[in-house]
Amino acid sequence: xxxxxxxxxxxxxxxxxxxxxxxxxxxxxxxxxxxxxxxxxxxxxxxxxxxxxxxxxxxxxxxxxxxxxxxxxxxxxxxxxxxxxxxxxxxxxxxxxxxxxxxxxxxxxxxxxxxxxxxxxxxxxxxxxxxxxxxxxxxxxxxxxxxxxxxxxxxxxxxxxxxxxxxxxxxxxxxxxxxxxxxxxxxxxxxxxxxxxxxxxxxxxxxxxxxxxxxxxxxxxxxxxxxxxxxxxxxxxxxxxxxxxxxxxxxxxxxxxxx
Amino acid sequence: xxxxxxxxxxxxxxxxxxxxxxxxxxxxxxxxxxxxxxxxxxxxxxxxxxxxxxxxxxxxxxxxxxxxxxxxxxxxxxxxxxxxxxxxxxxxxxxxxxxxxxxxxxxxxxxxxxxxxxxxxxxxxxxxxxxxxxxxxxxxxxxxxxxxxxxxxxxxxxxxxxxxxxxxxxxxxxxxxxxxxxxxxxxxxxxxxxxxxxxxxxxxxxxxxxxxxxxxxxxxxxxxxxxxxxxxxxxxxxxxxxxxxxxxxxxxxxxxxxxxxxxxxxxxxxxxxxxxxxxxxxxxxxxxxxxxxxxxxxxxxxxxxx
Numbered sequence: 069x070x071x072x073x074x075x076x077x078x079x080x081x082x083x084x085x086x087x088x089x090x091x092x093x094x095x096x097x098x099x100x101x102x103x104x105x106x107x108x109x110x111x112x113x114x115x116x117x118x119x120x121x122x123x124x125x126x127x128x129x130x131x132x133x134x135x136x137x138x139x140x141x142x143x144x145x146x147x148x149x150x151x152x153x154x155x156x157x158x159x160x161x162x163x164x165x166x167x168x169x170x171x172x173x174x175x176x177x178x179x180x181x182x183x184x185x186x187x188x189x190x191x192x193x194x195x196x197x198x199x200x201x202x203x204x205x206x207x208x209x210x211x212x213x214x215x216x217x218x219x220x221x222x223x224x225x226x227x228x229x230x231x232x233x234x235x236x237x238x239x240x241x242x243x244x245x246x247x248x249x250x251x252x253x254x255x256x257x258x259x260x261x262x263x264x265x266x267x268x269x270x271x272x273x274x275x276x277x278x279x280x281x282x283x284x285x286x287x288x289x290x291x292x293x294x295x296x297x298x299x300x301x302x303x304x305x306x307x308x309x310x311x312x313x314x315x316x317x318x319x320x321x322x323x324x325x326x327x
Numbered sequence: 328x329x330x331x332x333x334x335x336x337x338x339x340x341x342x343x344x345x346x347x348x349x350x351x352x353x354x355x356x357x358x359x360x361x362x363x364x365x366x367x368x369x370x371x372x373x374x375x376x377x378x379x380x381x382x383x384x385x386x387x388x389x390x391x392x393x394x395x396x397x398x399x400x401x402x403x404x405x406x407x408x409x410x411x412x413x414x415x416x417x418x419x420x421x422x423x424x425x426x427x428x429x430x431x432x433x434x435x436x437x438x439x440x441x442x443x444x445x446x447x448x449x450x451x452x453x454x455x456x457x458x459x460x461x462x463x464x465x466x467x468x469x470x471x472x473x474x475x476x477x478x479x480x481x482x483x484x485x486x487x488x489x490x491x492x493x494x495x496x497x498x499x500x501x502x503x504x505x506x507x508x509x510x511x512x513x514x515x516x517x518x519x520x521x522x523x524x525x526x527x528x529x530x531x532x533x534x535x536x537x538x539x540x541x542x543x544x545x546x547x548x549x550x551x552x553x554x555x556x557x558x559x560x561x562x563x564x565x566x567x568x569x570x571x572x573x574x575x576x577x578x579x580x581x582x583x584x585x586x587x588x589x590x591x592x593x594x595x596x597x598x599x600x601x602x603x604x605x606x607x608x609x610x611x612x613x614x615x616x617x618x619x620x621x622x623x624x625x626x627x628x629x630x631x632x633x
Contacts, residue, residue: 118520144522156517158510168503169510173522175503179531182502183495193502236522 069132071096071272072117072240077126079112079296086112088296090126094240099266099273101283104293110276111153113293114242117274118150119143130240145173147239151229151246159218163209163228166217167200170235200235207231207261223254230261243275247282259286280308292316337490345482354478354550355594359586360489361546366570366582367496368539373568374577375500376532377512378427382420382439383567385446386540388559389416391548393541395463396456405468409545413538420537424530443564450556462555465548475549485546492539497579508532562604569611575621584622 070093079087087109094100102110115121117128119140128135135143149170158166175196181189204210207227212220217228226246233241243262247255263286265271277283283290283304290307292300300310307313345353365387372380393412397403403411426438450457457463467474468484475481499505507528510518519525548554566589574585589610593603618625 120516120520139524140519141522141524144520150520152517156514158513158517160513161506161509165506165509169506169518169521169523172503172507172510177503179499179504179535182499182504185498232521 073129075127078124080124097270098288101275101287101290108293109296149233149238150242153244157217164213167235170232171196203231240272350478353482357485362586363582365543368536369567372532372536376508379436380439381564383540384559384563385443386416386537387544390541390544394545413541416541417534417538421534424533427529465552575623578623580623
């Protein structure tokens with residue numbers, strides 16, 4: 069069974085149907101990419117999976133369990149996490165604290181545990197600080213541990229967002245245009261990190277982008293979305309040569325993308 | 328080692344101050360400590376969790392009136408009555424936090440402002456219980472059969488309690504709970520997606536602010552020895568906002584520095600005391616425009632440089 073199974077998902081804002089009867093299966097341990105021109109409905113799908121937008125019809129199941137209708141923090145508790153297209157960091161917090169918020173649900177103590185520090189409350193906190201430091205190290209942010217997130221350069225902010233998402237030890241991570249606004253070398257570095265996460269940790273990744281070149285090299289499966297509908301799905305090669313994709317998507321973009 | 332030295336120095340300063348300073352000076356220090364406790368509640372809910380609250384005067388009224396009424400009605404002594412009244416305020420604060428889930432910014436501020444107005448109206452008109460505009464005398468705190476009335480006697484109780492509360496607050500804000508408050512203020516969407524339950528943490532922030540408002544209010548009543556509805560209005564709620572802005576929004580040290588400035592400054596103003604409100608207004612604007620980090624921000628900048 070697929071880890072994430074989306075069926076007949078329809079998302080509507082007023083009279084605008086952003087996503088129309090969309091279905092997809094994301095298999096465990098894969099990097100699955102969702103591509104399509106701007107306005108194709110990619111971000112709406114991610115927002116609905118993470119509980120931020122309501123769906124009109126359809127179902128979103130994680131390991132067989134329905135996610136639609138649940139609050140974002142409950143969905144996070146089931147092992148789904150994400151990054152944002154426009155970077156949503158806690159800008160006034162340090163890099164370390166950002167990552168620790170990602171570990172929020174791995175800790176259980178409350179007000180008494182925090183103030184009186186009886187029992188295991190603080191042992192858990194120390195353990196999570198160590199884990200957070202390891203994650204910062206993996207993403208090359210260890211020397212930025214105590215810097216405010218808002219003061220970091222943009223490429224590092226993107227990596228910090230990924231670090232924060234990883235801190236929850238997710239089963240599924242949704243990345244919304246992780247390469248947007250980054251230099252080519254930085255994108256290559258990011259792709260290496262993503263492949264590494266897949267191979268070493270067995271992480272399942274659903275990646276959204278509008279530039280096909282970004283996802284070609286690292287995706288196991290690519291789904292192409294156009295005006296809220298799925299028009300093609302398969303390996304990079306099969307999608308690239310799919311006539312409808314060329315017509316709807318590459319046809320108008322290839323000249324610009326290859327320039 | 329370093330920490331033990333700080334504790335010893337603090338304890339020594341406490342003893343020396345308690346023995347050498349005049350009773351009036353100690354009374355002023357008590358006032359600063361108690362005001363800081365109430366303002367600390369506002370720092371948590373507004374400064375850190377980002378939920379604008381103008382209800383702090385109402386919670387402080389609940390602490391003061393609650394403790395006095397628990398004493399006169401049920402014979403509960405203040406040492407128990409004040410924490411009980413504070414817990415009662417916390418329950419009300421939790422309930423007041425519920426609209427915070429739907430409202431933001433100015434709308435939430437208006438709801439909490441309305442709440443303060445309602446509480447004050449009840450204090451004025453529920454004469455059989457609150458004695459209305461005539462007010463209520465506050466019996467002294469008695470510990471071990473001894474009534475504590477002077478600034479010096481209350482100093483021994485109030486200041487250590489304030490220190491403990493501030494240390495607890497510092498721990499809280501550096502924990503999972505404080506990070507959740509902070510995260511909700513800075514990006515609610517990201518906080519929710521990272522697993523922070525907004526319902527739980529917003530109502531918790533309101534409950535904590537109400538608890539500290541109630542506790543400080545109960546202690547404040549011991550210092551003023553008299554309760555009148557006039558001291559718990561909208562202006563007083565705004566006063567707490569001025570305290571945390573002047574002290575530094577979101578900083579644990581902010582309420583202490585802000586309270587110290589706003590309580591000690593009028594003492595040095597002398598003849599200008601009648602313009603107190605004007606001075607507060609000017610202070611508020613000056614800090615917002617020129618030093619948005621407040622006094623604690625200035626202190627941090629100075630220590631940074633050296």
